[in-house]
Amino acid sequence: MSVEATYYDGRSSAARTVRLDADAQMLWLDAEGLQRRWPWDRVSVSERLGGAPRLLRFGDGTLCEVRDGAAFDRLLRRAGRREPWLARWYANRRALALTVAGAVLVLTAGYRWGLPWLAAWLARETPPALSAHISDYTLRTLDRTLLKPSRWSQDDQRALQARVAALRWPDHVPVRCRLVFRDGGKLGANAFALPDGRVVLLDGLLQVTAGDDQRLAVIAHELGHLRYRHGLRKLLQDSVIGLFAAWAIGDVSPLTAAAPAALVDARYSRAFELQADDYAAALLRINGLSPLLLAQVLQQLQRRKAEGGAGGGWLAQHPATAERVRRLGDR
């Protein structure tokens, strides 16, 4: 059965109704005063796009438009011509259902694994200048809004800083660390690390801890976060937009803007927390201190919270205290 088509000669817009037919070798065209035939390799058939007319372009620059899609499909089948697999894909219901599932899968997998991996890679590649910039901005913002100068004595500050400077490193990788002291007011007993190596200790935490050894335990935990760049990774991961902007177009302003909130109220994943704990245990032991010191601090803070006192941010950031205490006991 031949198929009706409209023929154009490619030189003018005049149209002509013709009939098409085909076999395995050739396609031929028939009309009053007009007969043509082409081998299939001289015919370019547009792929099926829903109900759109098919366009056939011939080797001599002429073309045909076929409106009756179903009839033309039959003609193609008779001639043994197959649709390209892609065209068959988006017309097939089952394939489309699978595609939707596939798209959801890719997006989910990307979010769960691709994102953290990319964040980790970027965190490693981050130039020090950028870490410093983000840290500066964070501290400046906090100093302007929430923090006040520390009321702890300068001598005590220097003593603690000296002990940190004398630390030996568990995996021979020194971690740049500088202590910063502040009165945190409402933030209570808290400590957090900034990407460029500064560890901010708040007066509230210094009061709750008894002795420099316990304070070192807290610092050791924060050093664990620094060693594995948890802060930067979390910052990059939490903001998909920030991550994309940093990776694809090199724009880090979304990260800088998000930094203060993300770094202060850092709710790290459980994996990050346990990794920091393990590092702290190793660091304490290699410097002649007991990992239980950290457990003691956690328990003290928990007790204060149970008594209705302001438990403080540091405890709140770290869930499942009992489990962590137990693990530290095993170390």
Added chain:
Amino acid sequence: MEQILVPARDTSADTLPFSFGGSGREYFGIWIVNLLLTLVTLGIYSAWAKVRRLQYFYRHTAVAGSSFDYHAKPWSILKGRLIAFALLVAYQGAARTSPRLYLLVLILLALLAPLLLYNAQRFRLHYSSWRGIRFGFDGSLGRAYAVVLGWGLLSLVTLTLLAPLFRANLKRWQHGRARLGSARFEFDAEDLPFFAIYWKTLGLGLLVLTASIGWALVVASPLAHLMNLSGPRGAFNAGVVAGYLIFLLGMWLLVLPFSNARYGNLIWSHTLLAGRRLGCRLSAQRLAALYATNLLGIVLTLGLFTPWAVIRVLRYRIDCLSLEGTGGLDDIQALAGGEVGALGMEALGVFDFDLGF
């Protein structure tokens, strides 16, 4: 043997409507496959996706019994996109290195913009055809610079008060120098109607702004109380958020449809081809209803409604188009032409110069 070509379609009627035969359901298939492949190839496939998408739209659009076609090569589009991406990275890099370098890059981009626009126009038209005849563009590069750097700058300097002149002259250049084969398009709109629409749009915008501020003030207190926010600062924040949302909705559902409908009608109704005038009868209310229902659909389906939303608006816009008057559409002659690079078109996309034909 020279055949005598007899017209197969009666094109002597007074009004030839445009028609769109696509459907959301069909387009969904193409859309979702495009999405998956683009994700999996980290964006490389987007060039092929674009070609397929435009082919779907073009081939389902018809006038006088014949469809349009789009036949750009995906590789050219990919090349253009990669170069545009590189430009964007350079721009961001300069922004962070030094203010002087940033300024230099900005100036370079401004000088480059007319060239990109010119190329985009030529590329898009060259790879579009109807009845086997290619479209084309005869506008000059010099005129592109005159319009963008001349009228564009004037518009900026007068804080957009003279922006209508920029738009009018841009359309005059884009539409007035286009052609189908050897048949020229014409554009005969005056400047005044552009100003009229501009002032009305501005008025609507101010209305939306006032409404959103008023809403923010009125709603702020009870909302803050409801959310147990303490102090004047909490109430202020709640008010700002509420007001901003109302502003966005107002722009999207009131100002944008009005602007699109009026400018669309003005620009297309003053475009002519082969002795026929194009007719465009968009209704702002109808567009607003479409935008509103589309927004609802997209939000409720987490984005899956998008292909239907796109088709709905496209179908409406094309249904409102027609070719008026009499005049031969059967004797438009083709013209020989060469290849056109894709950089202009893709670079424009990335830098968001949305000045589409």
